[in-house]
Amino acid sequence: MNDHSLFAMKQNKNKEKYFRIIQAATRVFARRGFYQAKVSEIAREAKVADGTIYLYFENKDDILISLFEEQMKVVLQNMREQVAGLESPVQKLERFALCHLRLIEQNKDMAEIIQVELRQSSKFMKSYKNEQFAEYLDLIADIVRAGQQEGLFKKAILPDLVKRALFGALDELSRYWVLSSHRKYDIETAAKQISDTFLYGLAADSGKISAEIQGKRERRLR
Amino acid sequence: MNDHSLFAMKQNKNKEKYFRIIQAATRVFARRGFYQAKVSEIAREAKVADGTIYLYFENKDDILISLFEEQMKVVLQNMREQVAGLESPVQKLERFALCHLRLIEQNKDMAEIIQVELRQSSKFMKSYKNEQFAEYLDLIADIVRAGQQEGLFKKAILPDLVKRALFGALDELSRYWVLSSHRKYDIETAAKQISDTFLYGLAADSGKISAEIQGKRERRLR
DNA sequence: GGGTTATGAATGAATGATCATTCATTATTC
């Protein structure tokens, strides 16, 4: 638990207001970007006074950090559950790609904060390491390592590198989706293209990957 | 030619000073981030007075945009030349990945502006479309389409989607590299892992891809 | 050729807008 959560814990008297401010901040940051967004706008959106914000958060940066941590907690938990129900690394990777891109549909503002605004905002973010974000990436690395152990993926693949490549690929598509007004493909198509590209790209034997992907389809038809 | 270049053209009397300001801005933005960077710092770094900046650029945003356009021109030109000398889409894609990641070594500040700061900075950037950046991405799409035409890559692949995925993957590794103090792999390793992943991922027949990659090695040994 | 004037570039302190944050005051809760 870091300093920011500690601050929030101290102000724990009114969780409803704390989360209301966080939700409001999500919308305002998504709409305006971190730097253009004003604390007074967040206060108005949350229906509290400007000064109330400082009863719950240390400063404007703290709002963004707290928001990210709260939201990342949800995202990580959800992704863990999605992936846990599957046995095969192939299905896990497919599910990861789909769920990650699905964030956009489920909560556009939240997706924008996580994918567009936060990791971008400023130099101070360079020194901010979010453990949950690292764990999110490690989900990918764990899938890759499992695939290597089962002989599905090449031994020469570096999981810590591939996790970033896959995340980067998904993230770029998310960003495009968020920023773009007309989209030429839907989320399912995009997820499938990316997961297939990575699965066949990592494959020790592409026949085995096809079988795993086909295997999933047959299980569905039963 | 957009409005910003036109402004620069009008102030064309002292190109040396214009570029000196741009170089200084590159360093300051890379070091401090766009929002933390002050115009006065750029002026100091360029050894000009604060007010002189406004003889050459409309405002702070214009500095960033002009800088991006100047630098992107160079990056695009260089990448075109690197790729033009090659015949095979396989070699082209490999070269693209390597050259993109090599940007980091050649000019860390420039790489940071292009890869970390610019596409991130604010909501006004959402409406700013850089033609050269789009063309940079289209280099990838063109490589993919050529690969499809030659029967090397799957027909079902969407080039406009894959270009973003590859760029995103490379970009995330660049970002990690720029932001990270200790790196576990070198640029050549990273580039190879990514290009291989994408090449085998896109492959209509992985045997053919292996042959193309091997073919390159044999040509080298002669 | 030298001195004066005009012009444009450059200067940097002043200006004014912005907005995060504070804190005296008010409202609410127990």
Add this chain to the structure above:
DNA sequence: GAATAATGAATGATCATTCATTCATAACCC
């Protein structure tokens, strides 16, 4: 009534930009 929470105008810091002034150079005149 006391303690706590909430308020929102005031405060003060920040900094992008302006503009009166200076400087450097070219042009003009004698």
